Amino acid sequence: MSIRIFYSEKYHYPLPEHHRFPIDKYVLTKEQLLYQGIIAEDQLFDPGLVDEESILLVHTNEYWQQVRTLSLPPSMVRRIGLPNTETSVNRARNSVAGTLAAARAALQQGIGMNLAGGTHHAYPDRGEGFSTLNDIAIASKRLLHDGLVRKVLIVDLDVHQGNGNASIFANDPRVFTFSMHGKDNYPLKKEKSDLDIALPTATGDEEYLKILEDTLPTLLEQQPDLVFFQAGVDVLETDKLGKLSLTKDGCLQRDRIVFRTCDRYGVPVATCMGGGYSARMADIVDAHCNTFVAANEFFS
Numbered sequence: 001m002s003i004r005i006f007y008s009e010k011y012h013y014p015l016p017e018h019h020r021f022p023i024d025k026y027v028l029t030k031e032q033l034l035y036q037g038i039i040a041e042d043q044l045f046d047p048g049l050v051d052e053e054s055i056l057l058v059h060t061n062e063y064w065q066q067v068r069t070l071s072l073p074p075s076m077v078r079r080i081g082l083p084n085t086e087t088s089v090n091r092a093r094n095s096v097a098g099t100l101a102a103a104r105a106a107l108q109q110g111i112g113m114n115l116a117g118g119t120h121h122a123y124p125d126r127g128e129g130f131s132t133l134n135d136i137a138i139a140s141k142r143l144l145h146d147g148l149v150r151k152v153l154i155v156d157l158d159v160h161q162g163n164g165n166a167s168i169f170a171n172d173p174r175v176f177t178f179s180m181h182g183k184d185n186y187p188l189k190k191e192k193s194d195l196d197i198a199l200p201t202a203t204g205d206e207e208y209l210k211i212l213e214d215t216l217p218t219l220l221e222q223q224p225d226l227v228f229f230q231a232g233v234d235v236l237e238t239d240k241l242g243k244l245s246l247t248k249d250g251c252l253q254r255d256r257i258v259f260r261t262c263d264r265y266g267v268p269v270a271t272c273m274g275g276g277y278s279a280r281m282a283d284i285v286d287a288h289c290n291t292f293v294a295a296n297e298f299f300s
Contacts (some may be wrong), residue, residue: 003292003299004105005039006098007115008046011090023091026116029288034038038292044115047097049090050138054100056136056167057141060125067092067132080127092132095119099272100142103226106268111259111299113292117272118230120162121187122283129160129186136228137168140175143226150215153224153267154178154183155216155258158232158274159185159242161198166191178219180212182235182243195219201243208235212257220265229258229265232274233287241277251287255294263298271295277278 009027033039055064066072072084082088098114104238105112120136121129136154143149154169156162156179169175176194190196197211220227235254237245244296246254262269274282 001109001300002040002043003111003113003295004045004102004109005043005113005115005292006045006047006101006105006111006228007125008094010046011049011087011094013087014066019066023090023283025284025288026273028281029273029285030106030115032285032289034293036289038289038296045101047061047094047101049093050096050133052131054138054142055093055096055133056125056192058137059122060102063125067127076126081130082132087284092119094207095134096133096138099228099270100139102272103139103143103228103270104148106212106270106283107228109299110268112270113295114270114272117230118158118274120156120158120230120274121160122164123167126265131164132162134168136230137165138269140169140228144174149225150174150226151222152226152228153219153222154177154228154230155219157212157235157254158229158230159234159239160232160245160275161185161190161196162193162230163186163187163191166193176219176222176224178215184243186241199244202245204237204245205247205253208246209250209253212254216257217265220261220267223265224267227262227269229250229269229271230274231255231258231271231291232276233284234275234277236276236287238276238280238283239276240279241275248283248287248290252290252294256297259294259298
């Protein structure tokens, strides 16, 4: 089986130079995956743009219309950290479509992967932290609405708490939110997930991996119909915005634990990339590529 991967760089440019750092990593990761032979061209699919109906399952009409008509207040544009342009709106919609397509592929094949996404800081009425639209929340709501799943587990291993998802699903028993993140990281005000594990600054491989290994089986024993895995690589010790201390190998072992546990319990997993802000782009790309290496070990 070839893992289906969803992404299209045609929606990601042009962007002003000073806004490109968090975006460039996606196309560079794709190129590196192809160059190393980790994936093949025929595994890549353009998911297009998510439809408005799906967006409005999560986001308020007022907020979406401001995003769509490029009329977000300057204060919110600053809070998101990306310009409110046609390109950025299409990029956000493509990222959401990628996570939704990855989820549908996972339900058919056991796994699907979005080579973008993980925008877990977006709330129904606002965006923040490079998150305009909340891809995991929209995909979850769409699948639940369509009756394709009854129970969803979000495994958010970005260094930053998945505050948007925690808030959106706070009163929805169909979606279990698990966030394992840096205690001293953004956002300053954390929301309450169904399970939060806030790790001290400088937590390294051994402690991190033991906690994850001990925690995941209990969550998978609840037999969700689908796992969304937010595989942010800002847990690396080299990350400029993270305060944890994982090595690249530790990050790879993290991904292996997630995929191995999902495989063991027979639960499909849809993966999105999340954050990564190391000073060297090569460190970010290597760590993101390792997520696909780990997926291949259990699902190819």
